[in-house]
Amino acid sequence: MRFELPGKMGLGTAPLGNMYEEIPDERAMQTLQTAWEEGIRYFDTAPQYGAGLSEMRLGAALADEPRANFVISTKVGRLLLDETEEKSGIFANGRPNRVVFDYSESAALRSIEESLKRLDTDRIDIAWIHDCAEDAHGSRWEEVHDQAMNGAAKALTRLRDEGVIKAWGLGVNRVEACTRALEKADPDGFLLAGRYSLLDHDNALTHLLPECERRGARLVIGGAYNSGILAGGEHYNYKKAPDDIRNRAARLRDVCERFGVDVRAVALQFSAAPACVASVIPGTTRPERITENLALMDIAIPGELWQTLWDEQLISMEAPIPGAAS
Secondary structure, eight states: OOOOOSSSBOEEOGGGGTOSSOOOHHHHHHHHHHHHHTTOOEEEOOTTTTTTHHHHHHHHHHTTSOGGGOEEEEEESEEEEEEEOOOOGGGTTSOOEEEEEOOSHHHHHHHHHHHHHHHTOSOOSEEEEETTTSOBTTBOHHHHHHHHHHTHHHHHHHHHHTTSSSEEEEEESOHHHHHHHHHHSOOOEEEEESSSSSSSOHHIIIIIHHHHHHHTOEEEEEOTTGGGGGGTOSEETTEEOOHHHHHHHHHHHHHHHHTTOOHHHHHHHHHHOSTTEEEEOOBOSOHHHHHHHHHHTTOOOOHHHHHHHHHTTSSOTTSOOOGGGO
16 A cells, blocks of 8 residues: 555545635634544645635644644645635635646645645645646646646656655546546545545446555545535535435435434445545534544444445445445
C-alpha cells in the first residue's frame, strides 16, 4: 500500500469553508476541536474551500497539536489571488479572493507553498490535484486532465521523490480521471468524491477498485452521503437532487428503516468496506455530527439488510460489504 491513514474515518473540511452558508468562526472551531477530541487525526482541505478559509480554520485549530500526530491533505489546481471578486456558487460566503484554475508545475509548487502558510504548518502529507476532470473554459475534461498530468503531476511526483510530501493523487468526482491518471503517471491514490457510494458505485467497482488493488493505490472516499441526500438533505452532487435520485434514496432509506438501521450507517460502512479504501471523510459544520458519524461507523448491520439491498437491486452483488455481513 502506498500510504496509510490514522483511523478509518477522517474529516472533510469543505463545509468549514462556508459551503452553502456562512458558518460562525466559533462553531467551525468547535467542530474541529470535537473532531480532535473524538480521535480524528486525518483532515482534508483545499484552497478552493472558501478561498482559503477552510485551510486557515484548520491551521488555527491544530496549531498547538504535535505535527507528527495528524495527517493533512490539501489540493493544487486552484490559485488564490490578492484581487477580489463577487462570489457565487456553493462558496459564495467564503473569502472574497479571486480563485483561478492553474494546473501547471509552477502553480502546483506555488499552491503548496501558500497552503503551508494558511495551514501554519511545515509540511503537507498528501497533495491532491483538484477537479482536473471538469470541463473548464470550454475545454473537454480530457484536455484539462492532460494539463494536470503534464504539469502539476510532474511537480508533485518530484516533491514526493524529494520527501517534501508523502503522497499525491487526484481529488475528483470522475472515475475515468483516476484510471486515466494510472495510465499516465504513478499516483499514490485518489480522493474520490461521490462515486463510491450507495447511490453510485458500479463504475468505480468495475474499473477503479481492481486497478487500485493491483497497483497498491489507496482511495479516500468523499461524499459518502452524496452531498447530503443520504443524510436527510436535498443536495446530490452539490446541486438539488433530481427526482430519480430522490426516489432511489427514499428506497434505500425504506430498506434501512425495515431493519431499524440508520441509512447513514449503511452509507458510511458501505463506502469504507473495500480493502483499498484508506478512509472516508464526511464533512460537517456541527460538533455533534462528528460524534454521530463515528458512532454510525460502529453500528452492527445485519446481513439480511445487505441481502435485501441486493434483492431489490439497490447495490451491486459484487460490492464488498463490512466483514460481519460478508
